[in-house]
Amino acid sequence: MAMEFNDYQPIYQQLMDHISQRICRGDLTPGEKLPSVRLLAAEAGVNPNTVSRTYMELERENIVESKRGQGTFVTTEQPVIEELRRSQAAVQADRFKYSMEQLGIDKDTAIGLLQHAWDEKGGSS
Known part of the structure; x- marks a missing residue:
């Protein structure tokens, strides 16, 4: 199932927003593993390089962290999530x-x- 993207913003930013919103809602919890680059690319209908860039930018903002050989995980730092x-x-x-x-x-x-x-x-309220 491919995601729908608008033409006004780069796809990697739209993916960042999507993942960030899921973290804010609690759909993705602190420490939870994100889908692999290939899996998310297939689900979203985008190039794996786009997902790699998405994860790299999220990591740069400390929203996720990559663990070599294990994958990419939502940060466990609650202040980062609250600021997000x-x-x-x-x-x-x-x-x-x-x-x-x-x-x-x-x-x-x-x-x-x-x-x-x-x-x-x-x-x-």
Whole structure:
């Protein structure tokens, strides 16, 4: 099953975002082994070099760590995961704010819309 990618961002960055989001949600837990480069490439429908670059960039950001001969693993450093969660949330908040501004919606109305959406979907406070 190939993943769908947009044309606005390099595929390796989209894969980084996908993996980061899975870590933030807890789908990938601290210390968990990631799929091999070949397996993820096959699942995503991309070149293995793209997955290698994805893992290399995630490792550079300390989100994952490679263990020679064993594979690539999610970091066990909880502060790194919490910072990742905060930065991902900040990006989404900026996108929401920008979208509301483009629609001419003021801050109070935007917050009200967000609160309504949260309540409708049964989100936690």
